[in-house]
Structures are given as C-alpha cells and as structure tokens.
Amino acid sequence: MDERSFRSKLYVLEPIIQRLPEVSVPKRHIGFKEKLMWSGIALIIFLIMTQVPLYGMTAQAQNWFGSLRYVLASRAGTLMQLGIGPIVTAGIVMQLLVGAKIINLDLSHPRDKALFTGTQKILAVLVGIFQASAFVMA
Numbered sequence: 674m675d676e677r678s679f680r681s682k683l684y685v686l687e688p689i690i691q692r693l694p695e696v697s698v699p700k701r702h703i704g705f706k707e708k709l710m711w712s713g714i715a716l717i718i719f720l721i722m723t724q725v726p727l728y729g730m731t732a733q734a735q736n737w738f739g740s741l742r743y744v745l746a747s748r749a750g751t752l753m754q755l756g757i758g759p760i761v762t763a764g765i766v767m768q769l770l771v772g773a774k775i776i777n778l779d780l781s782h783p784r785d786k787a788l789f790t791g792t793q794k795i796l797a798v799l800v801g802i803f804q805a806s807a808f809v810m811a
Contacts (some may be wrong), residue, residue: 681777681785685762690791722753727808730785755804 767789770776779784 681788683776683778683788686792686795689795690788692789693794695790719753719757722756723751727752727756729753749771755808756799759797759801759804762800763793767793767796 753757767776771778771789778789780786780789
C-alpha cells in the first residue's frame with residue numbers, strides 16, 4: 674500500500690467498489706452525430722420518465738414530496754425521481770465533500786478518481802433506497 678491509502682478512509686470501500694459494474698472505454702471512435710443521437714434518445718427517455726407517475730403514488734404523497742423537489746433534484750412522484758434523482762444527488766454530495774476537502778481525494782490521481790466514482794455509485798444506491806423507503810412510508 675502506498676501513502677495515498679492512508680489519506681482517505683474511503684479506501685475501506687475499495688474491495689466493494691472493485692466488484693461494481695463499470696462502463697468500458699469504447700473500442701472505436703464515436704462520431705459526433707452518433708453521440709448526438711444517443712444523447713437525444715437519453716433526453717427523450719428522461720422527459721418521458723418525468724411524466725410517468727410511480728405506481729400507487731397518491732396526490733397527498735406528491736404534495737408532501739413537492740417541497741423536497743429542489744433537494745432531490747426531480748419532479749415528485751415520477752419514475753425520474755427514483756431513476757436519475759439518486760445519481761444526481763450522489764454526484765452533488767460527493768463533489769461538495771471533495772471540494773470542501775472533507776474527503777481527502779486527489780481527482781488527478783487515477784486511483785483516487787476510481788475511488789471517488791465507486792463511492793458515488795454506492796451513495797447513489799443508498800440515496801435510491803432512502804427515497805424509495807420514503808415513498809413506501811408515505
């Protein structure tokens with residue numbers, strides 16, 4: 674182990690992070706038109722998700738979660754809230770923690786960057802579980 678492993682307590686999560694799935698680097702060059710096409714498809718799916726309510730969601734629960742709209746970064750009671758919301762929230766939280774030097778990671782170092790990304794994935798799952806639990810209790 675090098676001295677970097679003692680800089681952040683997040684290195685405890687490294688065995689879990691190594692088992693998480695990840696997207697590999699493309700084996701060919703992706704052209705601008707193809708990137709634009711896939712970005713458009715993702716945007717359309719995202720916009721559809723903002724219109725599809727969660728199964729069993731009542732108007733009362735939507736009103737209760739409506740005040741959390743800005744914190745949870747989504748429209749209350751839709752598929753988008755449990756789809757992209759936890760990912761966005763986890764990304765913002767991790768960037769704030771690293772930016773404020775609460776978590777001591779150097780994102781220019783590949784190992785620290787991998788740890789940051791993996792921790793962000795774990796946090797996104799935890800935020801998703803928290804939000805889903807809140808919806809079930811509502």
